[in-house]
Amino acid sequence: MRADGVTPWGTLVFEVMSQQTPLVRVAPVWLRWMRLWPAPADLADAPTADVLVEWSTLGYPSRALRLQQCATRIRDAHGGAVPTDHAQLLDLPGVGGYTAAALASFQFHQRIAVLDVNIRRVASRVFDGIELPASSAPTKAERERAEAVLPEDGHECAAWNLALMEFGALVCTQRSPDCPACPIRERCRWAGRGYPRAAKRPRTQQWRGTDRQARGRVLAALRAAHSTAPRGRAGISRAEALRAATLPGAEEGQAQRALASLIADRLVAYDEASSRITLP
DNA sequence: GAAGCGTGGTG
DNA sequence: TCACCAAGCTT
Numbered sequence A: 001m002r003a004d005g006v007t008p009w010g011t012l013v014f015e016v017m018s019q020q021t022p023l024v025r026v027a028p029v030w031l032r033w034m035r036l037w038p039a040p041a042d043l044a045d046a047p048t049a050d051v052l053v054e055w056s057t058l059g060y061p062s063r064a065l066r067l068q069q070c071a072t073r074i075r076d077a078h079g080g081a082v083p084t085d086h087a088q089l090l091d092l093p094g095v096g097g098y099t100a101a102a103l104a105s106f107q108f109h110q111r112i113a114v115l116d117v118n119i120r121r122v123a124s125r126v127f128d129g130i131e132l133p134a135s136s137a138p139t140k141a142e143r144e145r146a147e148a149v150l151p152e153d154g155h156e157c158a159a160w161n162l163a164l165m166e167f168g169a170l171v172c173t174q175r176s177p178d179c180p181a182c183p184i185r186e187r188c189r190w191a192g193r194g195y196p197r198a199a200k201r202p203r204t205q206q207w208r209g210t211d212r213q214a215r216g217r218v219l220a221a222l223r224a225a226h227s228t229a230p231r232g233r234a235g236i237s238r239a240e241a242l243r244a245a246t247l248p249g250a251e252e253g254q255a256q257r258a259l260a261s262l263i264a265d266r267l268v269a270y271d272e273a274s275s276r277i278t279l280p
Numbered sequence B: 001g002a003a004g005c006g007t008g009g010t011g
Numbered sequence C: 001t002c003a004c005c006a007a008g009c010t011t
Helices: A008-017 A023-036 A040-045 A048-055 A062-077 A086-090 A097-107 A117-128 A140-148 A154-170 A211-228 A238-245 A254-264
Strands: A269-271 A276-278
Touching: A008 A023, A008 A062, A008 A097, A023 A048, A040 A062, A048 A062, A048 A211, A086 A097, A097 A154, A117 A140, A117 A154, A211 A238, A211 A254, A211 A276, A238 A254, A238 A276
Parallel strands: none
Antiparallel strands: A269 A276
């Protein structure tokens, strides 16, 4: 976490776990991971099934697979040390623009702009006078503007990025910003324009009844089976997996499709001989 | 650029 | 109840 003594690997794991997941849910899982797998080589050597069980209910379990791939790559291609170079960070599995910049700034104190959803929202309001960023991904113009207002010193830069993220998370929030308490409302272009609402809001993701929900139920059943079963005898039958994947009132074939996609994503394995579904 | 990908908390 | 949302990444 962002505390003294946390290794680059610890920070990398923390940032990946934090992708689309509230920090309060990340904290306990991260602590367990650090105890089980304190260095990249430890995670690289772990059974993938254990990695997925310990991922618990953080969501988006593909992140756990990518983190293990990332650990293997760091061990084999970087001598076991998390690279400090931004381009090399970006090249790691599961590490995108946000995570690479977060590591470069928070861990390595480089002068770089972190453009997470919070900072992008703050900048859109203050500079552009619009409620929400117009594009789903950061643009070159956004990045250049964010870099232009960065402090010169790398340590100050880390504090700057972190402060902006927390400001967006606590004050300049997505749904109900506390504008009366905002210290820069006099200079905020969105305030000056009277807080106009965004015409087009990003369409919100469906979940109920989706393949995603079906996949989640299979994974939940497998986590339960693996955390209680003696080693080597874990897993569930294909029939149980399909039953778990069958949602009330679901369309024909959804359960099969969900299971097939889990296998294709290597989140689960299917042993045809025994007809059992297991974590990989 | 858009769609797909989990899970739990909240207003 | 239910839509919305949370330190994004990959295809």
